[in-house]
Every structure is written in structure tokens, then in C-alpha cells.
Amino acid sequence: MKIVVLVKEVPEASARTRIDPVSLRLDRSGTAALNPFDAHALEEALRINEAQGEGEVVAVMMAPASAADSLRKALAIGADRAVHVADDALAGSDLVATARALAKVVEREEPDLVLLGQQGSDSDGAVLWSALADLLRLPVVSQAASLELAGGKATVKRQTEYGYDVIEAPLPCLVAVSDAINDPRYPSLKGIMGAKRKPYEELSVADLGVPVEEVGEDGSRTTVLALADPPSRGESVRIEDDGTAAEKVLAYLGERKLI
């Protein structure tokens, strides 16, 4: 089946991320990577098509042109094709503006299934799928711990505040998967080499046919007003394990009468 996987670029987990104090936007100048949560969505898409013996996986990302390496990583892992929505006019897009641009790509692709990750490791938004589903007028299920496809339906088991639900939605639909749904594969050397030959399409706002005033800063209705340090949380102790970490922890707990 044809599956669109929405992937995002985020700052590398090991990099110290910051918000630019002047633009009040995320400083994306440091090393960036494919959102680790999206690797689970991609893995799920690959497994579905491997089980069915056919299909196409299209990785779609909206990000500045500099994010190409992260999107190519999705190709190296196994996506068949990439669509990169890149345009200066998209800078500063909030949730709704981002959804407007990505909805156009999904409409063009007409997939049977759209998969997303459980959250961006940078934004912690965990909301894009629902905005997108509303624009596309399609059913959506989030937080999928398992996903089964049969008889033109997606069956999802997912956790909420009260335990596990099972939800069914007819295809086409959107499903956002939890990070426990599978263990994502790593790109193989062959995959990395092969990625260079896979179709990679770049689209601008004009290509998508979205009015410019509906995206980017102009199309966004949220603003960042100011930044501040978090409330201080008192002294903390750092222990690098040199073989005596357990002893040091015990001493700390003993001193404070915690054991």
C-alpha cells in the first residue's frame, strides 16, 4: 500500500539546544538529526509493506533546505521516495501553518495510510496529526502501541490516562505511533549508498498552491514574547561512574537519611 510517513528534523539529542534570543525561534544552527520518534513510524511503514510484499513508502518533511541530510537518512533506512517542502516563506510556521503546508502534500500523494511519530523531540507538541486530519477530513488515531491492517481498516491499541483503548478506523486514515510499537532498524551501508539514487523532490509554497499568507510567520497565530530561565531547582550532584558510583550514591542517601 502507499504510505506517507511524516518526518521532522530536530536538534541532535547530544547537542545543547537553545532558542535564539533575538529571533525567539529554535536555533537550528547546531547539528540536527531525524526525529528519533519518527524512526518508529518509518519502521512501521516498512514492515507493513514488507509483509504485503508491495507498496511504496514516501517520507515527507517540511524543513529548511539544510535538513536534506536528515530526510536522506529516511531514504537510507528504506523509504522509497522523499518529498522535501522547503521555502523561506515557511519560517516561523506554527502548528496550523505547518499543517496547511503538509496537508497539501498528502492530498497530492493520495496515500492509503499516513503515519507520524508520537512527538517531536524538540517541540513536545504531539498534536500535528490531529490538525492535519481535520484539514484532510480523514479519521485519526494517536499514541498507537500496536497497529494492525486488515479488511481496509486500521486497528489501533493505544494508551490513555485510563488504560488501553482499541480504536478502528477505515483507510485512508492517519495514525501516530508510540515509541514502543517497534524497534527501528538502522540504515545499512547498502541503504546509504542506494539513497542517493532514490527520487528526491523539493517543493516550494508556490508548488503546493498554498497562499503565502496562510503559512510562515504571517499564517501563524501564536507568538513567543520573551524567554526566561527556568525556576532554579537547588543544588544537584553529578557522579561520573568510575566504578565507585554505587558507593557514592549510598553515601549521599545515608547522609540525608534517605535509607
Added chain:
Amino acid sequence: MRTLVYLEDHEGELVRGSLGVLAKAAQLDGGVAAVVCGPGVASLAADAGRHGAARVYVADDPALAAPLPQPRVDVLARLVGEQGFDTVLFGASVLTADIAAALAVRLGAGLNWDLVDLERRDGALVGRRPALQDSVYADVGWKGEARLALVRSGTYEPAETGGEAEVVEIPVELEDFSTRAVMVERAHAESEGPSIEDADVIVAGGRGLGKPEGFSLLEDLAKALGGAVAATRAVVDAGWYPYAAQVGQTGKTVAPRLYIACGISGAIQHKVGMQASGTIVAINKDPNAPIFEYADVGVVGDLHQIVPRLTELVKARGA
């Protein structure tokens, strides 16, 4: 300000997170309205009144029986449009996050999420939003109306005002795509499990344990300390440990004297369930793991080395 608060219900009661946001909204806006959705929810209106709502809109329809977001978006979009609310507030949950995001699209409105405070500054609504694993706090605002906000779970306490709400029934008209997803099984907590809420000491484990059997290391340490074992959603979803022992947004909220987190990255959704703990010890091999941002003792190392050794030492000390 004309504020509407969405009230989530579960098993015949309004949930605490919703009532907490209602209390805050009533402080910001005297005549705050609320909305409840579902068959037979009219009986909850009185409770909403007691907790600060001046008016409660009731959408009573069998199509709203399952706690699914899309039909609720239809109800809210129409209500906000007809009544001209300029602010719509939600206590964050799996359900309300999905409602709020779609409502933002429908109304062409701004949505700010994960807020830990709301205030009025020179007449304008301002939200406080921790970002980048809570390492920076941003003040966020809205351009135009409506202003939509999701408030982080556990932020505000409900407050009884003893008021009485005017109840208004509203019609329910749903879009064709909104009812295509159906709930075939509803909220069951899988297997029974341990009770962790009253534990004095909690030893918690995440995906860093490597495999389900890794939990035996934690059980040994917990036993030596006289505590209980808890888990992250990642390992509960994967079936390594029972849901009853999960800490976080969709699990339990705990505040033991001592919380030892082993192989847990420290996602915000985990943090909200344990940040009130007395002392937090984190063992993680990644020096940049977000949990080190809020641990009192951060141990950078391999839990498979450190935990068994710590168990030995605790036992030896007790003997």
C-alpha cells in the same frame, strides 16, 4: 475575555485536570463558560457550577459516547463560532490534545500547549511554556482570536466556589469524517499490578533496562530499600511491565521520599508524574539525558553495573 473551558469526563465524573483549568479560568474571567460532551452528561453540569462555571453547555448525544476527539471538534467549533468565545482552554490529556489541535485548524486560531501558567498582562492573555526539556521558559501569546491553550497536567488544583451554573443544551451536528473512527474496546487497565502511589521509595525503570528481564535488577534494589518498582510508558507499551506501575501523564502521579530512575530519558510526560518526589536519583549512560536537568543526583554510567552493586551495598548496610 469570553472564555470557554472544555471539561473532560471519565466514568461519570469531571476529571481533575479540567476542573483545575476551570478554577484558573474563573479567576481570569468572571463569567467563564464550560462545555461537556456525551450521553447523560447533563448531570455533571451542577458539579461544573460548583467548581466555577457560570454557564455550562451540554452536548448530549450517543455519537459522543466514546472519548474520541473528532466529533467533539465539531461540537466545539460550532459553539465557539456561534457564541463568539475568544479563549478556549483545555487541561491536557490524550483526548484534549487531539481536540485542541483540530479546533485550531477549524477556527484558524493559535494553539499554545504544555502551559504551566496563564495570566493577564495589560489586558492580554500570556501563557508560560517550558521548552527544550524545560531548560528554558517562554512567555507565549496569541495573534487574533480565538486563543487556544492546553495546560500541562497537574498544573492547577480544582477549587470549589459553591456556585450554580446556568445549563444550556446545544445541538450536535457532526461531519461525515468525524465518526469514522470507532472505539471497539474502552479503557481497560490490562492486568492487575502493584500499587505504587503510597510507596515511600520508588525504583523506576525504562527502556535502558534493555529487556523485560532487566526489571529483576530493580525489584532486588526495591526490595532492599523497602520500596516499589515503577516504569515508563515505553516499557509498559512494549509489555515489559504492568500498566498499573506506570508513572507519568497517562500513568500514576507519585511523590515518594526517594525516586531512583534507571535507564529513563526523562521525557516531560514522565516528569509530570514524579517531579514532586523528595529526592530524585537518575542513572543514565547518556550524559545529556534530559532527566539530569531535574535529578538531585545524576549518575552517568551503566545501570547494569551500578544497580546490582547498589543493591549489595544497601543489603550489607542493613545487615
